Structure formats: C-alpha cells, structure tokens
Amino acid sequence: MNKKLIVLVGSTAVGKTQKAIEMARQFNTEIVSADSRQFYRELKIGVASPTEQEQKEVKHHFVGNISIYDSYNAATYATEALQIIETLFRTHNEVILTGGSGMYIRALCDGIDMIPDANPQVRNELNTIFKEQGINVLQEELKAKDPLYYSIVDTNNHIRLIRALEVCRSTGKPYSSFRRNTKTKHWFEIEKRGIVRSRDTLIKRINLRVDKMLDDGLLEEAKMFYPVRHLQALNTVGYKELFEFFEGSVTFEKAIENIKINTRQYAKRQMTWFRKDPEIKWIEL
DSSP states (O other), rough: OOOOOEEEOOOOSHHHHHHHHHHHHHHTTOOHHHHHHHHGGGOOOOTOOHHHHHHHHHEESSSSSTTTTTTHHHHHHHHHHHHHHHTTTTTTEEEEEEEHHHHHHHHHHHHHOOOOOOOHHHHHHHHHHHHHOHHHHHHHHHHHOOOOHHTTTTOOOOOOHHEEEEHHHHHHHOOOGGSOOOOOOSSSSEEEEEOOOOOHHHHHHHHHHHHHHHHHHHHHHHHHHHGGGGSGGOOOTHHHHHHHHHSSSSSSSHHHHHHHHHHHHHHHHHHHHHHOOTTTEEEEE
C-alpha cells in the first residue's frame, strides 16, 4: 500500500483545477480528470476545461479524449481510467483524480453496477413523456415501481429518473435490484478530499466564470453546436440556455441569467451527492 490515489472533489467553480495542479506539483505526478463535461474534445469554453497552459504545467488525462458523437458511460470510464492510473503508479507513488462527476468517481473507486441495457424504444417513450407531461409523471412512476431507489435518487434529475424507469419497464424488476452493495477492493490506497467555499464566495466565482466564458467566446462556440444540439453531450449548462436564445424563446440577458442560476443549482446537486460520502475529508478554502 505504498501507492495512493488522491481524489479531489467539490462543486463546479470551487477551484478544483488549480488545487489539483498544486497537489500534482507537490507530488510530482499527473492528473486524471473525472469531469464528464470535459471529456469531449470539441467542447472547450462552456465546460471550463483546463487551459493549454495548465495542461502544459501538469499532464492531464481524460480531457478532450472523446467526441460529442461518441457513446460513453461511467462503466467505460472506470475501466479506462483504472488502466491509466495503474500505469501511472509504475512511476509515481501518488496520482491525483479530480472532478465533479460523482457517478464517474464512484464507479472508479467503488465499482460499477451491472445494469442491463434497456430497449431504445422504451427510452424514447420516456423522453417523450418528460417533454410533453413533465418530470412529475416520471417521479410518480418511479416512486410506484422502485420506492427504494426513489428514496435516494435526485428526483429533479430527469436523466437518472429515465435511466431507472427504462430498466424497470424493460426488465420488470426494480432498478435498485441491480445495484451492488459491496465495494470493489483496490490494491492501492484511496484518499478522498473535498474543497468548499462559502456560499457567497462560490456564487461570485460562478458569476465571474460565466462572464469570462462569454468574453472568451462562449456565444460563438454555442452557435457552432446549435445544429447538433440534440446530442446528449450538448444537454449541459452553458449551452442549452444559449440554444433557447437562438430559438428565440428567451432574450440574451435572460439566457445568461439562466446559465448562472442553473450553474448554482448544479453546484448544489454536486454537493448533495458528495456530502453523502463519509470518506471525504472537507477543507474550506
């Protein structure tokens, strides 16, 4: 156990990238990203990827490694990331894993649930229900079919509701029945650290980040991807709000306000997820 994976978590805009770089310098090691928004090579500004200079300072893995047209999930990530981490341990005693995608981090650290593939037609039906009838219908169906999972899932996250329901409908069994109750054991040590800031400070950082993204060309970047806005990779904060502006449903000012509001809500959901992990040691910056 002389090899250690240091997992650095926290909400968006809290400062994980810079802190991870500082730690990587301290340990003379490399960084493995666990931010699913930053995996896509085409997306730069709206996902706050590490800059070219930051990536020159410390080597980052899993930044811009797939295309927005690729199919990718937590199970694939866990397999590929573990391969990279174990390779890095040949020449480093510590490796830094950082990001805000809780499901991907859990898949890597604890193992992934072997959830069966669902019928694409079922997924399309559920997506149509969400668009036409709203999230409440999905919530009620999941509560009836799988009350156990309903009690722990983020019920405002329609993607997770749909994923659970498509399994329920396709298999006739509760989604929770496929989830593991035991953790994967690794041959290396895992140490989890989380960073937080005061609410007011985080809000200011989020607002400043959005303003900087606009200065850096977020509007132009979003325009490029408007024709393929249906892709799952583009269903993310920073792009979907501008797509609404392009469609004429909101003003530009309202779109920017929505980006800031939705980013704050996303940060809150991230912290709700991470706070459930008792292994994380928290540090306030």
